[in-house]
Amino acid sequence: MATSLLSQLRQAHPLVVNYANFVTPGFVANGLNALGASPIMTSAADEATDLMAVADALVINLGTINESDKELVLTLADAAAANNRPIVLDPVAVGATAYRMRWARQLLADYAISVIRGNASEIAALSGAAANAKGIDAGETAEDPAIIAAHCATQYDCTVVLSGATDIVATPGRVVKVTGGSELLPAVVGSGDLLSSFIAAFSAVAPDLQTAAIAACSVMDAAAEFAAEDLNQRQPGTFAAVLMDALTALTPERVATIIDTVEEFHD
Numbered sequence: 733m734a735t736s737l738l739s740q741l742r743q744a745h746p747l748v749v750n751y752a753n754f755v756t757p758g759f760v761a762n763g764l765n766a767l768g769a770s771p772i773m774t775s776a777a778d779e780a781t782d783l784m785a786v787a788d789a790l791v792i793n794l795g796t797i798n799e800s801d802k803e804l805v806l807t808l809a810d811a812a813a814a815n816n817r818p819i820v821l822d823p824v825a826v827g828a829t830a831y832r833m834r835w836a837r838q839l840l841a842d843y844a845i846s847v848i849r850g851n852a853s854e855i856a857a858l859s860g861a862a863a864n865a866k867g868i869d870a871g872e873t874a875e876d877p878a879i880i881a882a883h884c885a886t887q888y889d890c891t892v893v894l895s896g897a898t899d900i901v902a903t904p905g906r907v908v909k910v911t912g913g914s915e916l917l918p919a920v921v922g923s924g925d926l927l928s929s930f931i932a933a934f935s936a937v938a939p940d941l942q943t944a945a946i947a948a949c950s951v952m953d954a955a956a957e958f959a960a961e962d963l964n965q966r967q968p969g970t971f972a973a974v975l976m977d978a979l980t981a982l983t984p985e986r987v988a989t990i991i992d993t994v995e996e997f998h999d
């Protein structure tokens with residue numbers, strides 16, 4: 733499925749609007765571009781409605797959220813809802829401060845968020861499970877990440893992607909695990925942000941959000957494996973650049989090698 737979705741994505745060239753953090757927007761824009769989607773970042777509330785009228789999906793990344801962007805974020809989310817466009821929420825470091833948690837919970841209460849994509853500690857924090865991270869990194873969780881993701885999906889009635897060495901894609905009643913990629917991926921700040929944007933891009937062509945999320949995880953893993961082939965574990969800087977080349981060169985056949993490692997569970 734992810735193999736043909738990659739071809740469909742490149743043909744459709746979906747426009748992904750990103751309310752990005754100020755750390756990684758260049759990496760995310762280049763990654764979306766290399767994948768075959770069309771990225772646009774915005775920081776003006778005055779254009780939010782016009783942008784979402786032509787967009788295929790919206791990503792709200794809480795990495796550097798602040799009060800002066802409130803009108804922008806809410807106008808984007810209102811316009812996504814009005815145009816029936818999916819919203820992907822990336823709750824960066826949501827367990828680190830009460831402020832980030834308030835933003836995340838408010839958005840989840842007021843909008844039909846389609847997908848939440850975070851690392852283990854972010855998804856654990858959102859679903860009230862124990863986790864030990866202080867910042868943007870994953871840290872340890874006490875519970876099985878698949879159970880945490882499944883609870884979070886039920887709690888917020890949406891698709892949840894808990895990323896890590898194994899990515900867990902949960903919708904209420906269904907959990908899928910995607911394994912692969914490279915240990916160099918978490919060494920690059922912005923790889924999680926990019927995965928969130930890939931999910932938004934695939935949501936424009938996939939039959940449902942779970943399929944979109946599985947495709948995004950599979951494509952990221954395939955590109956990372958391809959990029960890491962000639963590198964060693966101490967080259968995250970080179971890897972970030974080569975990942976862009978690998979995304980551009982990615983073929984559906986290459987993605988098919990990852991699809992073999994998708995496992996499915998039902999509760």
Ligand SMILES: Nc1ncnc2c1ncn2[C@@H]1O[C@H](COP(=O)(O)OP(=O)(O)O)[C@@H](O)[C@H]1O
Pocket residue numbers: 850851852868869870894895896897898899912913914915916917918922923924925927949952953
């Ligand atoms: N140990 C790992 N081995 C392989 N891939 C990983 C590992 N940890 C994370 N990833 C991948 O890195 C990307 C970013 O995930 P993650 O590091 O969990 O997000 P974040 O950057 O938001 O903390 C995802 O594509 C995920 O599959």
Ligand SMILES: Cc1ncsc1CCOP(=O)(O)O
Pocket residue numbers: 753754755756794795796824868920921922923924925926
């Ligand atoms: C370092 C940092 N600080 C706020 S947002 C951000 C980037 C987070 O990127 P990612 O979660 O994709 O590694």
Ligand SMILES: [Mg+2]
Pocket residue numbers: 824825850851868924925
């Ligand atoms: Mg992150």
